[in-house]
Amino acid sequence: MSAGHILVVEDEPKIAQLLLDYLERDDYSVSVLHEGSDAVDTIRAAEPDFLILDLMLPGKDGLSICREVRQFSNLPIMMLTAKVDEIDRLIGLEIGADDYVCKPFSPREVVSRVRTILRRVQQAPFIRGESKLSYAGVSLDVERFECMAIDTRIDLTPVEFRLLQGLMERPGRVLSRDQLMNLCYADERVVSDRTIDTHVKNLRKKLEPTLHRVLIQSIYGVGYKLD
Incomplete structure (x- = not known):
């Protein structure tokens, strides 16, 4: 049984394949897009459980995709980027990303963060248990x-x-x-x-x-x- 459906939007084939391999090893179902033009439509149609989104993409950049997705979905979003400036990270958070990972990264750490965020969302943990x-x-x-x-x-x-x-x-x-x-x-x-x-x-x-x-x-x- 799949642990959840992860959509990876990453234009570098080696990085996309690395994420796919490690996520599938952890029992996730993974789909990959290599450019951003169709990302929002794919998210609407496929309704993934988690989105891993590169910042710099051909067709449409990750910030634009994140901004559009937040207009209709609370889907957990992790952004990937080669940019390390704090301002870039804060912009991603400001428009609704849940996490931010800078390249190069450890694929094991990415999987661990995905697992942690999904567990919080799926279990809806609350301090005193109020519904x-x-x-x-x-x-x-x-x-x-x-x-x-x-x-x-x-x-x-x-x-x-x-x-x-x-x-x-x-x-x-x-x-x-x-x-x-x-x-x-x-x-x-x-x-x-x-x-x-x-x-x-x-x-x-x-x-x-x-x-x-x-x-x-x-x-x-x-x-x-x-x-």
């Missing part, structure tokens, strides 16, 4: 992985969902960036404070136009809380 949470006009259905702001459905990435859930589990309590990083990245990977700031910024952009108020409050030098 539904609500606060100040926002509700989360953790079993269905759905977020509603008043009567409007809000599409969140898995990381955004976990971050918001962590804050809603502790209304009024200030959570430090380190605490939020532990909630969002249970595999203890090293991410910067700016990564959490970017996810909070994205949540605000998605929630506040509907709520017409500031929901997530910044506490200078400490972290964030629900207002």
Whole structure:
């Protein structure tokens, strides 16, 4: 039985084959595209469980694909890139990527990260086990992985969902960036404070136009809380 369907969009055949070999060895079903033009249509049709997406692609680049996918899907996305500048990584996170791996990379590490992210999404792990949470006009259905702001459905990435859930589990309590990083990245990977700031910024952009108020409050030098 397949552990899940992974779509790899990577224009370098050797890298694509390496990922395919290691993912299939871990019982995943893998499809590969070598250019970006048909990626969004393929995602709509095939509905993969996970997307591994190269940043620089012929036809359509990875950032554009990620941005389009986030308009209709919460599909977990890992971006691959040869660029190592932090700004490139943060741009990927800002438009909805869940993880970011720089080339050259260890294929074993990629498989491990895929497994960890999928396990979180599929098991919907939550701190105290609540199936539904609500606060100040926002509700989360953790079993269905759905977020509603008043009567409007809000599409969140898995990381955004976990971050918001962590804050809603502790209304009024200030959570430090380190605490939020532990909630969002249970595999203890090293991410910067700016990564959490970017996810909070994205949540605000998605929630506040509907709520017409500031929901997530910044506490200078400490972290964030629900207002």
